[in-house]
Amino acid sequence: MLSDVTTPQDLDDRFRESLAALAAPQHRGDPAQPLADGAALTGAQLLDLFDAQVTSRQLDLAGRWLRSFGEGYYTIGSAGHEGNAAVAAALRPDDPALLHYRSGAFYCVRAAQAADPATASGGDVAGQDAAAGQEAVAGVETSAGADPGEREVAGSIDGPAATAPDGEAAADPNLEDEPAATVPSADPEPPTGTASTASGPVAAGEDEVDTAVSMTSVRRPVARAYTEAARDVLRGMVASSREPIAGGRHKVFGRADLAVVPTTSTIASHLPRAVGMALAVERLRRLDARRGAAGPGDPATPAPWASDAIVVCSFGDASINHASAAAAFNTAGWYDHTGLRIPVLFVCEDNGLGISVRSPQGWVATALRSKPGIRYFAADGADVVGAYAVAAEAAAWVRRHRRPAVLHLTTVRLMGHAGADAESAYRTPGEIATDVAADPVVATARRLVEAGLASGAELLGRYDEVGWQVRRIAEQVLDEPKLTSPAEVIAPLAPRRPLRVARAVADAGTRAAGPRAGARAEVFGGKPPELAGPLTLAQSINAALTDGLLDHPQMAVFGEDVAAKGGVYGVTKGLRDRFGAARVFDTLLDETSILGLGLGAGLAGMLPVPEIQYLAYLHNAEDQLRGEAATMGFFSQGALRNPMVVRVAGLAYQEGFGGHFHNDNSVAVLRDVPGLVIAVPARPDDAAAMLRTCLASAAVDGSVCVFLEPIALYHTRDLYADGDGEWLAPYSEPGAWAGGHVPVGRARVYGVGSAEDVTIITFGNGVRMSLRAASRMADEGIGTRVVDLRWLAPLPVADLIREATATGRVLVVDETRRSGGVGEGVIAALVDAGYVGAARRVAGVDSFVPLGPAARQVLVSEEAITQGARTLLAR
Numbered sequence: 001m002l003s004d005v006t007t008p009q010d011l012d013d014r015f016r017e018s019l020a021a022l023a024a025p026q027h028r029g030d031p032a033q034p035l036a037d038g039a040a041l042t043g044a045q046l047l048d049l050f051d052a053q054v055t056s057r058q059l060d061l062a063g064r065w066l067r068s069f070g071e072g073y074y075t076i077g078s079a080g081h082e083g084n085a086a087v088a089a090a091l092r093p094d095d096p097a098l099l100h101y102r103s104g105a106f107y108c109v110r111a112a113q114a115a116d117p118a119t120a121s122g123g124d125v126a127g128q129d130a131a132a133g134q135e136a137v138a139g140v141e142t143s144a145g146a147d148p149g150e151r152e153v154a155g156s157i158d159g160p161a162a163t164a165p166d167g168e169a170a171a172d173p174n175l176e177d178e179p180a181a182t183v184p185s186a187d188p189e190p191p192t193g194t195a196s197t198a199s200g201p202v203a204a205g206e207d208e209v210d211t212a213v214s215m216t217s218v219r220r221p222v223a224r225a226y227t228e229a230a231r232d233v234l235r236g237m238v239a240s241s242r243e244p245i246a247g248g249r250h251k252v253f254g255r256a257d258l259a260v261v262p263t264t265s266t267i268a269s270h271l272p273r274a275v276g277m278a279l280a281v282e283r284l285r286r287l288d289a290r291r292g293a294a295g296p297g298d299p300a301t302p303a304p305w306a307s308d309a310i311v312v313c314s315f316g317d318a319s320i321n322h323a324s325a326a327a328a329f330n331t332a333g334w335y336d337h338t339g340l341r342i343p344v345l346f347v348c349e350d351n352g353l354g355i356s357v358r359s360p361q362g363w364v365a366t367a368l369r370s371k372p373g374i375r376y377f378a379a380d381g382a383d384v385v386g387a388y389a390v391a392a393e394a395a396a397w398v399r400r401h402r403r404p405a406v407l408h409l410t411t412v413r414l415m416g417h418a419g420a421d422a423e424s425a426y427r428t429p430g431e432i433a434t435d436v437a438a439d440p441v442v443a444t445a446r447r448l449v450e451a452g453l454a455s456g457a458e459l460l461g462r463y464d465e466v467g468w469q470v471r472r473i474a475e476q477v478l479d480e481p482k483l484t485s486p487a488e489v490i491a492p493l494a495p496r497r498p499l500r501v502a503r504a505v506a507d508a509g510t511r512a513a514g515p516r517a518g519a520r521a522e523v524f525g526g527k528p529p530e531l532a533g534p535l536t537l538a539q540s541i542n543a544a545l546t547d548g549l550l551d552h553p554q555m556a557v558f559g560e561d562v563a564a565k566g567g568v569y570g571v572t573k574g575l576r577d578r579f580g581a582a583r584v585f586d587t588l589l590d591e592t593s594i595l596g597l598g599l600g601a602g603l604a605g606m607l608p609v610p611e612i613q614y615l616a617y618l619h620n621a622e623d624q625l626r627g628e629a630a631t632m633g634f635f636s637q638g639a640l641r642n643p644m645v646v647r648v649a650g651l652a653y654q655e656g657f658g659g660h661f662h663n664d665n666s667v668a669v670l671r672d673v674p675g676l677v678i679a680v681p682a683r684p685d686d687a688a689a690m691l692r693t694c695l696a697s698a699a700v701d702g703s704v705c706v707f708l709e710p711i712a713l714y715h716t717r718d719l720y721a722d723g724d725g726e727w728l729a730p731y732s733e734p735g736a737w738a739g740g741h742v743p744v745g746r747a748r749v750y751g752v753g754s755a756e757d758v759t760i761i762t763f764g765n766g767v768r769m770s771l772r773a774a775s776r777m778a779d780e781g782i783g784t785r786v787v788d789l790r791w792l793a794p795l796p797v798a799d800l801i802r803e804a805t806a807t808g809r810v811l812v813v814d815e816t817r818r819s820g821g822v823g824e825g826v827i828a829a830l831v832d833a834g835y836v837g838a839a840r841r842v843a844g845v846d847s848f849v850p851l852g853p854a855a856r857q858v859l860v861s862e863e864a865i866t867q868g869a870r871t872l873l874a875r
């Protein structure tokens with residue numbers, strides 16, 4: 001009798017009961033043949049999918065078991081969603097996949113496809129080598145008595161190995177890597193390619209030999225791949241540092257060699273990236289075609305995916321309501337409407353619930369059917385054969401037409417949302433029982449028995465066999481090392497190789513002065529910017545973007561209004577004319593999608609330079625930066641990267657014009673993102689050099705950089721007096737780029753007067769204000785050194801300490817807010833380094849910036865700076 005909370009024991013009991021109750025097959029089916037006339041799957045393939053489903057189910061049970069004695073750290077499972085095995089089978093192993101957290105079966109199938117391309121895949125399964133189905137797997141009789149329930153009761157991590165019957169299979173290519181003590185003594189599984197004769201295939205079914213075929217269809221490479229996939233997943237559950245993608249940093253489905261891109265726990269946040277990846281796949285396909293026509297020798301990075309790949313991303317039904325999902329659907333549809341191809345397959349795994357909240361009856365279908373530009377397919381996840389047919393059709397449609405589609409896969413959710421979820425609080429026992437009765441793995445078993453491919457007992461034997469394997473691996477991996485030091489944890493966070501970055505900048509200069517000189521002259525209309533006289537900040541950034549686009553064939557500039565208009569402040573003016581609409585393009589008005597395009601393009605090997613029109617509007621999309629972009633290296637140990645340079649126009653001082661949203665001075669949300677580079681150029685010459693550094697750092701190290709451009713300084717020309725032109729600067733000719741290189745995390749120091757009395761530490765607009773204030777103080781005999789941080793992350797700590805110590809009096813001029821502002825970090829850095837001199841702060845008021853002259857009331861003024869300096873000197 002089921003309790004009103006489905007426990008692993010309940011589910012296991014029910015599974016056994018259901019399989020035991022299956023009537024003996026009435027005929028013998030041939031695994032090499034299609035399941036029925038016109039069926040897309042053969043019996044052998046269905047058996048393979050059953051095994052993937054069973055492996056996934058056993059992983060869920062193992063996850064709860066590991067948790068029960070404190071060795072597992074993740075219990076969200078895939079139970080009820082195992083129909084997604086059919087989706088994996090309908091795709092190709094090189095189709096990039098961004099997966100829902102209930103993708104155990106999908107992952108197993110993907111691993112098997114990669115190990116053996118003959119596995120059901122890409123809708124091209126009918127031609128699979130039928131003989132392969134005759135290879136034997138270890139006999140199922142060996143697992144008789146190996147009941148997960150018993151093992152659970154045993155509770156000992158030595159249990160299963162000790163109780164495993166003689167002859168238990170140890171199909172595990174990793175055994176060489178394992179400590180000998182954990183390896184069961186018997187190893188009856190013969191080497192690859194050898195038929196299992198020692199234990200014989202199917203003693204358990206011998207008395208049914210007339211009615212059932214033996215369980216010979218699980219081909220060895222598939223079984224091994226499932227075992228290895230199980231090991232990956234279990235390593236994730238126990239936070240083993242040997243877990244293949246995140247190295248113990250998270251439990252994710254991901255592996256670079258399987259084209260499975262890890263996703264975060266933030267539901268739907270991977271969908272904008274998936275759309276971006278699909279856009280990039282298509283773009284690279286076209287580039288490839290062009291490259292092919294141009295012949296060999298093009299140095300551009302080869303596309304990481306097949307040119308006809310499609311991107312698949314899966315998620316739950318509640319997730320379709322999330323703003324990130326809405327953004328992704330809309331963006332895919334928007335581009336489709338414009339005629340641009342986006343080969344993305346969205347897969348909504350609809351179990352009807354988001355933790356405890358029901359999706360209203362019919363809502364998911366209604367919502368998904370009505371997405372403009374996205375073709376709708378629907379399948380029953382409990383019917384793996386039917387789901388395969390529909391998924392194959394959907395995948396083929398996306399592949400052929402290069403257009404977006406959504407597959408609505410109905411599922412159930414078994415064992416609650418996660419281990420600690422007491423479903424009885426929000427579901428009736430009847431509802432829970434209905435879902436258990438709709439167990440998709442039982443449904444596959446039923447189908448197999450009906451097709452005469454196995455008996456219930458054989459399938460149960462297989463279930464036990466897989467269960468034992470999974471428990472055995474679980475025991476092995478829980479002894480594996482964890483991450484044990486901060487250095488180990490953060491190692492893949494944000495690699496920095498400053499020498500290589502410097503060399504990349506120097507090489508870019510050499511190319512621009514040498515082989516690309518002609519193209520450069522042409523792009524700049526015969527007049528390169530170094531000959532154009534002193535430039536403003538905006539002009540300097542424009543020139544550096546031009547040089548960047550020239551030097552990096554993979555670089556693309558995109559955002560709202562950047563192309564036709566050339567940016568609302570003219571910073572990207574002329575770029576589209578110079579480089580074409582494929583490399584400089586206007587996007588739709590959605591910051592989440594703009595960053596999502598960057599995320600996908602970066603993964604595809606491009607060098608994306610998205611623009612966020614105003615800092616205020618980064619805030620409604622910032623998860624794409626902090627949750628997605630910045631975490632990719634961390635959760636993939638650097639195997640995957642999404643380099644990008646996000647240009648953001650921001651900060652205040654527009655003389656009251658535009659109010660808060662055009663004067664936003666809050667960067668706190670960026671400053672604490674581990675690994676993120678934040679550049680704030682104040683002067684034109686720094687801006688060009690820093691942009692080159694960011695592009696090089698993104699290209700070399702995969703860095704995610706925010707390039708925050710102070711709007712108020714874009715067109716500023718003068719520093720001290722009208723017409724002095726001292727805020728302009730000439731553009732460096734390429735030969736001087738190496739010498740003028742600005743490394744990440746290095747400040748710039750200006751000496752004013754004697755430079756002996758006060759150190760002002762500032763950035764952005766504060767640099768200009770501080771220089772003006774310092775000039776006035778110099779007239780009074782006060783010597784100041786003004787330190788322009790230039791980089792808010794990582795802070796130029798060494799430069800700070802040196803300059804602070806030089807005077808012993810520090811004034812931090814911080815145009816961001818007093819709370820959470822940059823000044824907090826600067827003061828903390830000084831304290832941490834043991835600075836013992838005097839320090840004060842002037843900072844923005846904790847307020848939003850009001851319209852008109854009232855803005856001055858909350859922003860730092862030059863008067864406040866001089867006053868602050870005088871107070872310091874008076875101490």
Ligand SMILES: Cc1ncc(C[n+]2csc(CCOP(=O)(O)OP(=O)(O)O)c2C)c(N)n1
Pocket residue numbers: 102265266267315316317318319320322351353354355413417
């Ligand atoms: C943005 C976000 N908000 C809240 C959560 C917490 N949360 C985790 S799973 C989940 C429910 C998701 O339901 P659904 O998309 O239907 O997937 P299911 O778990 O049912 O497969 C919630 C609210 C989250 N992970 N991310």
